[in-house]
Amino acid sequence: MTRFLFVFALLLSACAAPQPAAPVVPNTAPAADWPRQIETMDGTVTLERRPERLHALSLGYEEILLALAGPERFAAVSTFALDPALSNSISAASRVPRAIGRDPEAIVASDPDVIIAATTSRKDLLDRLRAAGVTVLVAPFRETIDDLPRTIRWLARISGDDAAAERMIAAIEQRLARIDAVVATKPEAERPRTLLITGAGYAVAGEGALRSSLLRRAGARNAAAEAGIQGDKQIGLESIVAIDPAVILTADTTRVDLAGQLRENPALVDVAAVKQGRVIPIRDTQLSVLSHYQIRGIEEMARALYPNDFANVTFADFPERF
Numbered sequence: 001m002t003r004f005l006f007v008f009a010l011l012l013s014a015c016a017a018p019q020p021a022a023p024v025v026p027n028t029a030p031a032a033d034w035p036r037q038i039e040t041m042d043g044t045v046t047l048e049r050r051p052e053r054l055h056a057l058s059l060g061y062e063e064i065l066l067a068l069a070g071p072e073r074f075a076a077v078s079t080f081a082l083d084p085a086l087s088n089s090i091s092a093a094s095r096v097p098r099a100i101g102r103d104p105e106a107i108v109a110s111d112p113d114v115i116i117a118a119t120t121s122r123k124d125l126l127d128r129l130r131a132a133g134v135t136v137l138v139a140p141f142r143e144t145i146d147d148l149p150r151t152i153r154w155l156a157r158i159s160g161d162d163a164a165a166e167r168m169i170a171a172i173e174q175r176l177a178r179i180d181a182v183v184a185t186k187p188e189a190e191r192p193r194t195l196l197i198t199g200a201g202y203a204v205a206g207e208g209a210l211r212s213s214l215l216r217r218a219g220a221r222n223a224a225a226e227a228g229i230q231g232d233k234q235i236g237l238e239s240i241v242a243i244d245p246a247v248i249l250t251a252d253t254t255r256v257d258l259a260g261q262l263r264e265n266p267a268l269v270d271v272a273a274v275k276q277g278r279v280i281p282i283r284d285t286q287l288s289v290l291s292h293y294q295i296r297g298i299e300e301m302a303r304a305l306y307p308n309d310f311a312n313v314t315f316a317d318f319p320e321r322f
Contacts, residue, residue: 029160033160035049038137038158039154040138045135047135050160053073053111054069054159057102058120059291060151060290060291061116062081063289063292064292066081066092067168068159069164071093075098077099077100079099079100079101084254085255086285086289088296091320098110104125104132108129108134114136116155118138119142119143144290145210145294145298168292172292175295180217182219183219191219191220191221192245192246193221193226193245194220194246195243195245195273196214196222197249197251198284202235202236204235205222205224206224206232207225208231209232214287214298215249215301218305219302219306223245238267240268241268245271246272246273248271248273251284251287252281253283253285259279263279280304282297296315299315
């Protein structure tokens with residue numbers, strides 16, 4: 001009898017004890033949505049089930065997938081995702097237990113369900129990963145800021161995070177619409193001639209360069225393109241003087257204060273942007289990484305170009321998770 005009362009008391013206490021809150025279930029594709037057909041550069045690939053262990057060979061893809069699927073769905077992140085000079089997603093990436101480089105053995109050892117690559121990924125690395133029996137999916141398109149919604153939806157189709165992808169795209173479109181509304185009021189001829197400079201070698205974004213589209217979306221006239229420069233090209237100080245831009249935007253990192261170097265260079269004292277105090281740093285990670293964080297780069301460029309229009313506007317960071 002005593003033993004019965006003891007067990008009964010234990011059961012009562014267990015029922016009365018507060019239960020832990022149910023975990024939040026991510027808004028991912030239900031099991032009925034699988035298998036899925038994924039279009040890749042190498043043809044159509046069938047994924048039988050939602051991959052639970054992701055790895056990406058593009059920092060931009062990592063940033064998007066960390067915000068869609070979450071760090072708990074990563075087999076490993078790249079060491080680039082943890083570098084403050086390169087990454088916008090250090091907080092989320094740091095919650096992935098394993099960080100690796102582009103070593104095929106380390107990638108295979110992380111046991112990913114799928115590896116997602118961009119068109120720029122090294123072919124020799126992809127070949128070695130495929131030879132090890134890993135499923136490798138290469139994007140069937142070249143990534144640009146204009147195609148960002150397509151990229152997000154393609155990644156979400158792989159990870160099964162379609163609803164989160166649509167939330168991300170809606171946020172992007174809303175933020176770009178605010179920039180577009182201001183830029184639309186500026187006649188083309190009155191938009192500031194702007195030079196976007198990256199690195200100590202003074203690389204500029206000419207016609208056709210990926211960053212040229214960021215300048216255009218922010219409301220700038222691309223001074224490098226107007227000077228006949230094609231693609232990304234290094235130029236000397238004498239070329240900066242000859243172009244004489246009204247605004248210089250620099251892609252600065254945690255390691256390089258390029259804007260300060262240009263402002264203090266005696267060879268540039270007669271350049272309009274320097275004389276008018278319009279040499280303005282933009283965080284390089286918001287310009288160079290092909291992810292939703294490029295929208296932050298466009299916002300900061302637009303603020304630099306049109307400070308009066310955005311004087312009372314706060315550009316909030318994107319949430320870590322959509």
